Amino acid sequence: MKTRYIYLLLFILPFFGVNGQKLATEIKGDEYFKEYSFFKAIEKYNLCEFLTLDGQRKLAESYRNVAYYVEALEAYSQFVSKPKATPEDYFNYAILLKTVGKYADANAWMDKFATAKPNDLRALNYIKTKEEIPNFRKNQGRFTIKDLAINSEDKDFAPTYFNKSIVFSSTRAGIPSIVRRYNWDEFPFLNLFQSDIEDGELTDPYYFNPKFNKKWHEGTASFSNKGTFVAYTRDDYKGKSREGVVKLQLFFSSFDGRKWSEPVPFKLNNPEYSVGHPSLSEDGKTLYFASDMPGGIGGVDIYRIRRNDKGVWGKQENLGKTINTEGNEMFPFYEEKTNTLFFASNGLNGIGGLDIYFSRNRQDVFSDPKNIGAPINSPFDDFSLIIDKDIKSGYFASNREDGQGDDDIYSFKVEKSFFSAKRIIGVAKDRKGRALSDVDVTLYDNNKNVIATVKTLANGAYEFDAEADILYSLNGIKPKFTDGSNEADTHTKADVVVADVVLQNMYKKLIGTAKDKTGEILAETVVKLTEKGGAEIGMITTTKDGKYEFDILANKLYALVGKKPNYFDGKNTANSNTPEDVIVADVVLQDLKKDRLIKVDPIYFDLSKWNIRPDAAKVLDQIVAIMNEYPTLEIELGSHTDCRSSYKFNMDLSTKRAKASAEYIKKRITRPERIYGKGYGESQLLTNCPCEGKVKSTCTEEEHQMNRRTEFKIIKM
Numbered sequence: 001m002k003t004r005y006i007y008l009l010l011f012i013l014p015f016f017g018v019n020g021q022k023l024a025t026e027i028k029g030d031e032y033f034k035e036y037s038f039f040k041a042i043e044k045y046n047l048c049e050f051l052t053l054d055g056q057r058k059l060a061e062s063y064r065n066v067a068y069y070v071e072a073l074e075a076y077s078q079f080v081s082k083p084k085a086t087p088e089d090y091f092n093y094a095i096l097l098k099t100v101g102k103y104a105d106a107n108a109w110m111d112k113f114a115t116a117k118p119n120d121l122r123a124l125n126y127i128k129t130k131e132e133i134p135n136f137r138k139n140q141g142r143f144t145i146k147d148l149a150i151n152s153e154d155k156d157f158a159p160t161y162f163n164k165s166i167v168f169s170s171t172r173a174g175i176p177s178i179v180r181r182y183n184w185d186e187f188p189f190l191n192l193f194q195s196d197i198e199d200g201e202l203t204d205p206y207y208f209n210p211k212f213n214k215k216w217h218e219g220t221a222s223f224s225n226k227g228t229f230v231a232y233t234r235d236d237y238k239g240k241s242r243e244g245v246v247k248l249q250l251f252f253s254s255f256d257g258r259k260w261s262e263p264v265p266f267k268l269n270n271p272e273y274s275v276g277h278p279s280l281s282e283d284g285k286t287l288y289f290a291s292d293m294p295g296g297i298g299g300v301d302i303y304r305i306r307r308n309d310k311g312v313w314g315k316q317e318n319l320g321k322t323i324n325t326e327g328n329e330m331f332p333f334y335e336e337k338t339n340t341l342f343f344a345s346n347g348l349n350g351i352g353g354l355d356i357y358f359s360r361n362r363q364d365v366f367s368d369p370k371n372i373g374a375p376i377n378s379p380f381d382d383f384s385l386i387i388d389k390d391i392k393s394g395y396f397a398s399n400r401e402d403g404q405g406d407d408d409i410y411s412f413k414v415e416k417s418f419f420s421a422k423r424i425i426g427v428a429k430d431r432k433g434r435a436l437s438d439v440d441v442t443l444y445d446n447n448k449n450v451i452a453t454v455k456t457l458a459n460g461a462y463e464f465d466a467e468a469d470i471l472y473s474l475n476g477i478k479p480k481f482t483d484g485s486n487e488a489d490t491h492t493k494a495d496v497v498v499a500d501v502v503l504q505n506m507y508k509k510l511i512g513t514a515k516d517k518t519g520e521i522l523a524e525t526v527v528k529l530t531e532k533g534g535a536e537i538g539m540i541t542t543t544k545d546g547k548y549e550f551d552i553l554a555n556k557l558y559a560l561v562g563k564k565p566n567y568f569d570g571k572n573t574a575n576s577n578t579p580e581d582v583i584v585a586d587v588v589l590q591d592l593k594k595d596r597l598i599k600v601d602p603i604y605f606d607l608s609k610w611n612i613r614p615d616a617a618k619v620l621d622q623i624v625a626i627m628n629e630y631p632t633l634e635i636e637l638g639s640h641t642d643c644r645s646s647y648k649f650n651m652d653l654s655t656k657r658a659k660a661s662a663e664y665i666k667k668r669i670t671r672p673e674r675i676y677g678k679g680y681g682e683s684q685l686l687t688n689c690p691c692e693g694k695v696k697s698t699c700t701e702e703e704h705q706m707n708r709r710t711e712f713k714i715i716k717m
Helices: 003-009 024-034 038-047 053-065 069-077 087-099 103-116 121-129 133-137 614-629 647-666 701-707
Strands: 143-147 156-162 165-170 191-198 218-224 229-235 248-254 275-280 286-291 301-306 329-335 340-345 355-362 382-387 393-398 408-414 422-430 440-444 450-455 461-466 471-477 484-489 496-498 501-505 507-516 526-531 536-541 547-553 557-563 570-575 582-584 587-591 634-640 675-681 710-716
Touching: 024 038, 024 053, 038 053, 053 069, 053 087, 069 087, 087 103, 103 121, 103 133, 156 218, 156 382, 156 393, 165 218, 229 275, 286 329, 301 329, 329 382, 340 382, 355 461, 422 440, 422 471, 422 484, 440 461, 450 461, 471 501, 507 526, 507 557, 507 570, 526 547, 536 547, 557 587, 614 634, 614 647, 634 647, 647 675, 647 710
Parallel strands: 156 408, 191 218, 218 275, 248 275, 275 329, 355 382, 422 496, 422 501, 507 582, 507 587, 634 675
Antiparallel strands: 143 408, 156 165, 165 191, 218 229, 229 248, 275 286, 286 301, 329 340, 340 355, 382 393, 393 408, 422 461, 440 450, 440 471, 471 484, 484 501, 507 547, 526 536, 526 557, 557 570, 570 587, 634 710
């Protein structure tokens, strides 16, 4: 894993309590370990006949830090299964196992880590992406890579664009005659070097600028404002932390056409933590950087900070749990054309040690990071990727085994889109077309596997990267709304497929007014709401404004009944299968004192017959209910016909029907003498449709129907 580059952000190791008495030799090894003199620490630890658990851990980490992976694995195996081993031991051991290609064993230890720390972001990401990693290990033909001729046995990494050249960090010998060496791996200290770009290759490197390269570490730079403004990392030359450790700091310098200005320290520089790995926007007003400052999510995190037109930096912003984990996220590079953040992480589940990931920034919301995959990523450490504005080529660093030295710089060409072949975009909205924010939209492939879940922005927008020739499905979920779904078919030549999801508010308002037939408002009316064919939902008594209001579910049919003393019930229905959030349904009651005629549905009889059919019985039951509710009510039931047939025949038939209907009611009420039936035949036509004798009626069937009626007249209250 060659974590030698992590000294650029001070890889902080956990110090655990000892298990037993430490001998003098182990204590000396601890001193070397604390100074990052890992070769000397290894020598002392190996002289010990007995190592505490803490010493065993530090021996394993020392081997790991100088890229002695086989020895590191052996050292870890001596204690990782012991009862006092920690979840961090499981995690570090799993990464080492990946480095040597033992993925099944690595997953077993990551399973153990996830069980021990189920809420750890590294564990959650591992569970989420466990099945995807084998695909990332396969070369999908998206990139071709090349080990550059400038690489040496030294460390060469962290390339950055500078006009028509590349500036990078290296331990190779420079101008100074005295070569100082760093304790960590006994390589020389880092300096900034520059190479010109010729057909993708880099020319022989030369010192970038003596103003920046001093006696200790200088490295990882970023340029903006057409190469006239630089941010770069260097050691803190003024002091050490309370633990006696030299931290890393950021500095800025401007070029006036002749020379670079004296470096200006970053406002966040602090002797107690490191800041570094800058990535400047083209205008120099936004800076992405990495730091282990307090208050982060864990290890090294990536931050963003902006400065105003006066050059004053604002407040730093941790990019949050979408990007950062309890592990290390470093080497950010922000590509502005596609709004994509590239970075390296060992906290996200990957192929090996550090893997390179990318995250798309959509309206200042970063998508879930995606592993860029082989051949850029490998079982070893892959990091510090940069890419050109055309998204066609770039550079990255790796310590993979087939390189020329420790860290090497590789160039790459993009053979086909690694973002994905297609994009699916859409808007989550309600049935009235209003955008819905904070909707969880999930994309599924044609096998119903979850591809990704995103939360919609304030304008309801969402976006997914997708593959070609797949029928995807989408599902949107939001509290108090019914789910919205759609399909997105990428069997198309278009690069962008639009697929919206429409949700419906699960709860709606049902409002109305109780009133009589004249429109007079009715206070103190009891309005009962029931689901059509179901249970009662609620009951409300109207106040002086006659208003009532119910909360109802969408996509339902409801029935309303209004009741008030001395009034015939008012009824209505409401259908909530509508885009509207508010549904209006009034109930109109009949004032039995004012309106002496009770309106009910027509009663039908078979031709020339007067027996009560089942459909007629339902209508008559309404009169039964009224008369039982009002025991003093007296009613005349009148039956009418149209003019067709003889006057006598119609009179006789209507009388029989009226009396049969009245008898049906008498059997079901108290004091049956309160109702009687009377036939009127065709004597009280509502329309001018006479047809007696030789008179031929010109009325329509509808007009005749109006005359064939049954009326209930209130005689006495």
